[in-house]
Amino acid sequence: MKINAGNLKKGDFIRYQNDIWQVQKAEFYAPGKGSALMKTKIWNVKSGKNIDVTFKSGEEVEVVDVESRLMVFLYKDNENLYFMDEKTFNQYSIPLSAVSGLEKYLKEGEKLYVYVYNEFPLSVRPPLSVRLKVVAAEEAVKGDTVSGAKKPVTLETGVVIMAPLFIKAGDIVIVNPETGEYVGREGK
Amino acid sequence: MKINVYPLNLENHCYYLFIVKIIEDFLQKKGYLKIDLPVLSSALIPESYLEVFETKWQYFGKEKRLYLTPSPELFLKRLLVYGIGDCYYLGKSFRNNELPSSLHSFEFIILEFYKVNASYMDIADEVLEMLRYINKKLKRKDLVSSILDKCHKKEDRQEKIFGLEINLNKWEKISVTEAFERYASIFEKELFDHRLFLKKAEKKGYRVDGFSYEEIWSQIYTQEIEPNLGKNGYPTLIYDYPKEFAALAKLNPDGKTAQRFEFYINGVELGDCYTELSDWQEQEKRFYQEVLRRKKQKKIIHSIDKGFIEALKYGLPYCSGIAIGVERLAMVFLGLDSIKKLKVLDISL
Numbered sequence: 001m002k003i004n005a006g007n008l009k010k011g012d013f014i015r016y017q018n019d020i021w022q023v024q025k026a027e028f029y030a031p032g033k034g035s036a037l038m039k040t041k042i043w044n045v046k047s048g049k050n051i052d053v054t055f056k057s058g059e060e061v062e063v064v065d066v067e068s069r070l071m072v073f074l075y076k077d078n079e080n081l082y083f084m085d086e087k088t089f090n091q092y093s094i095p096l097s098a099v100s101g102l103e104k105y106l107k108e109g110e111k112l113y114v115y116v117y118n119e120f121p122l123s124v125r126p127p128l129s130v131r132l133k134v135v136a137a138e139e140a141v142k143g144d145t146v147s148g149a150k151k152p153v154t155l156e157t158g159v160v161i162m163a164p165l166f167i168k169a170g171d172i173v174i175v176n177p178e179t180g181e182y183v184g185r186e187g188k
Numbered sequence: 189m190k191i192n193v194y195p196l197n198l199e200n201h202c203y204y205l206f207i208v209k210i211i212e213d214f215l216q217k218k219g220y221l222k223i224d225l226p227v228l229s230s231a232l233i234p235e236s237y238l239e240v241f242e243t244k245w246q247y248f249g250k251e252k253r254l255y256l257t258p259s260p261e262l263f264l265k266r267l268l269v270y271g272i273g274d275c276y277y278l279g280k281s282f283r284n285n286e287l288p289s290s291l292h293s294f295e296f297i298i299l300e301f302y303k304v305n306a307s308y309m310d311i312a313d314e315v316l317e318m319l320r321y322i323n324k325k326l327k328r329k330d331l332v333s334s335i336l337d338k339c340h341k342k343e344d345r346q347e348k349i350f351g352l353e354i355n356l357n358k359w360e361k362i363s364v365t366e367a368f369e370r371y372a373s374i375f376e377k378e379l380f381d382h383r384l385f386l387k388k389a390e391k392k393g394y395r396v397d398g399f400s401y402e403e404i405w406s407q408i409y410t411q412e413i414e415p416n417l418g419k420n421g422y423p424t425l426i427y428d429y430p431k432e433f434a435a436l437a438k439l440n441p442d443g444k445t446a447q448r449f450e451f452y453i454n455g456v457e458l459g460d461c462y463t464e465l466s467d468w469q470e471q472e473k474r475f476y477q478e479v480l481r482r483k484k485q486k487k488i489i490h491s492i493d494k495g496f497i498e499a500l501k502y503g504l505p506y507c508s509g510i511a512i513g514v515e516r517l518a519m520v521f522l523g524l525d526s527i528k529k530l531k532v533l534d535i536s537l
Contacts, residue, residue: 006287017393028287031414032460033237033433034406035485036285054411056403059395 001063005038005055013045013066013117016053020045020064020122022115028057045115045122048100068113068125073106081106083114083121092121099123104159105130105177126178131186132156134171137163150182193533198339203326203350204518204530206335210325211299211514212278214318220301221275225263227282228254231491233262235435236481239285241294242488255490256282259511260300261436262493265464268302268507269499276301278514284488288536290526291456291516302509308447308463311508312359312425315451315459319356319423322521326351350522352453359425360418364445367426372412380430380444402432418452425451435474437462447508453520461510468500 008014008026015021021042030036036057043050055061071083071092080093081103092114096103102124106112113125136154150162155173163173163182172186216222232240232255241256257263260277267275281298288294303311325331332350368374372392378384382401389404390396396404417424427449431439434446447463465471475492483489515527524530 027289028292029289029410030238030283030286030292031406031410031457033429034402034409035237037407037410039410052411052415054407056399056407058403059399 001065002060003063004057005059005061006036006057008038008040008055008061013064013115014042015062015064016042020066020117022066024050029054046095046098048098048123064117066115066117066122069116070111071114073108073110073112075108076103076106081124083112083124092116094121094123099126101180102126102177104157105132105155105175105180107132107157128176129174129183130177131172131174132159134163134167134169134173137167137169137171189535189537191533191535194528194531197529197532199336200522200524200530201532202335202339203332203522204515206331207322207326207518207521208278208297208514210322211318211517214321215276215301218314219274220303221272223264223267223272223275223277225257225260225277225279227257227280229257229262229493230254231262231493231495232257233436233493233496234475234478234482234490236478236485236487238283239487240490241282241284242490253491258283259298261509261511262496264300264302264509265496265504266499268304269502269504271505274301274303288528288534290528291513293515293527293534296527297514299512299514300509302464302507304505304507306506306508308427308449308461308508311461311510312449312451315461315510315512316356316359316423319352322517323351323356326521352521354418354453355422358422359451360420360422361425361427362417363428364426364430365428367413367417368408371416372408374408405430405432414452414457415455418454418456423451423453425449434462435478436465436471438465456516456520457513458517458520459510459512461508463508464504466500466504466506468497471500472497 008023010023010026012023013020014023021044023040024043025041027039028036029039038055038057040053040055041050042053069085071085074082074084076082080095081099083092112127115122115125132155134153135156138151149165151165152160153163153167154160161175161180161182167173167185174183174186176183230252238258240258243254245252245254259281264275264277276299278299279297280295282295284294286292286294303314365376365379368379374388378388385401386396386404389408394404394407417426428440428445429448431444431446434448437446437448439446448461450457450460452458479492515530518530519527
């Protein structure tokens with residue numbers, strides 16, 4: 001379906017230069033000379049790359065119908081992540097390059113939304129937060145009471161993040177998988 | 189549409205009003221006369237790059253079409269013809285078909301001031317002085333403190349220091365031609381030749397089919413030039429635009445460019461200045477070109493301000509004027525990322 005670039009909004013999937021991209025940001029802009037424009041930041045579903053593109057507001061952009069389907073994350077290898085659609089038992093693979101580091105925060109058996117276009121899996125919708133168990137954390141050094149001080153902790157998926165000093169091995173921490181930032185600790 | 193209230197923005201709003209006051213202090217000290225003007229007009233200057241709001245005045249079963257002014261230019265220039273001298277308007281202006289964004293609002297505060305016997309570069313000096321004046325006042329703790337008293341209880345207010353950390357002692361000056369060469373690798377020969385320009389744009393990956401020189405030019409300017417402006421430790425003054433982008437500006441002797449500049453801080457366009465075109469025949473010719481463009485773009489066909497041409501015939505003194513987006517200016521000085529954060533109330537979708 002073709003739409004006027006002026007109607008683009010965050011979340012839309014578009015075809016641009018033969019690739020499929022998701023709109024991360026779309027803002028109207030009238031420069032006071034020439035015509036109005038739509039400034040966008042778009043994300044390539046294959047490479048995970050972000051670029052800035054300015055569309056003329058009268059320009060037609062092809063919006064593609066991408067479905068997000070709930071699937072179970074099975075496992076990963078050096079190249080791909082493998083998912084299964086629980087309804088059809090079909091398996092899908094997504095290259096690591098498309099998820100830009102998200103795989104470091106995913107546990108096997110977790111359910112996630114996978115973007116599918118024409119039965120072809122494109123990428124994974126990053127969850128807002130993930131809950132992961134701390135497997136190793138150093139004891140905080142006494143006397144180090146600077147507020148906001150952080151230390152590295154290792155999570156069950158093997159990834160190391162910076163967490164507050166009071167976090168111990170065995171705690172469940174909440175992490176933003178897009179930035180790798182500590183968000184909070186799950187209550188006991 | 190709905191009415192939204194943002195009480196948490198009260199502090200920003202107070203700072204914004206403080207900046208407005210500083211601006212007015214500066215202009216009055218410099219001898220500019222403040223003029224209050226109507227926002228409704230029966231006719232407008234035709235400008236192809238913007239759309240207007242149309243309304244009706246009704247009386248005893250009769251109707252007159254009226255338009256909200258997209259800028260105070262048509263009024264102030266008439267007054268200049270009558271010899272009012274250096275003057276300014278600071279108030280509401282309206283532009284239709286503009287989606288609210290971090291830098292746009294269909295209803296906004298414009299500062300427009302004119303200086304007689306001055307070129308656009310004289311205005312540039314004046315603007316720089318104004319920026320320094322705003323910055324100096326914003327850093328005065330005693331002045332800022334009295335604003336905070338109004339929107340906070342003493343015990344829960346935080347000391348903040350505002351103002352820009354960039355050097356306001358000089359402009360980073362760059363011509364449009366130099367900017368296209370430096371940031372987009374488009375050379376002078378290509379910039380002014382429409383055919384070569386479109387060919388170059390296509391090579392760069394822009395979609396040019398069915399689009400005009402002006403449209404592609406704006407796209408490249410926004411995509412490749414603007415993000416670099418006002419980011420080298422100084423505010424940037426970018427000057428001498430191709431004549432296609434200056435419906436009311438005086439042309440340079442080269443015949444290709446017009447005496448127009450815009451200024452930027454941190455990639456944000458804040459103001460637009462011309463040496464005013466005073467040749468009425470040339471102005472009339474450009475009016476018709478703009479009307480044709482508006483028709484082609486299926487824009488509202490509004491009454492044309494013919495009195496404006498009549499006034500020019502009488503003689504507009506040699507002068508220059510600038511329009512500044514006051515909310516954007518305040519946004520930049522307060523380190524905010526959107527003009528919405530200055531508002532305690534607005535109307536949105």
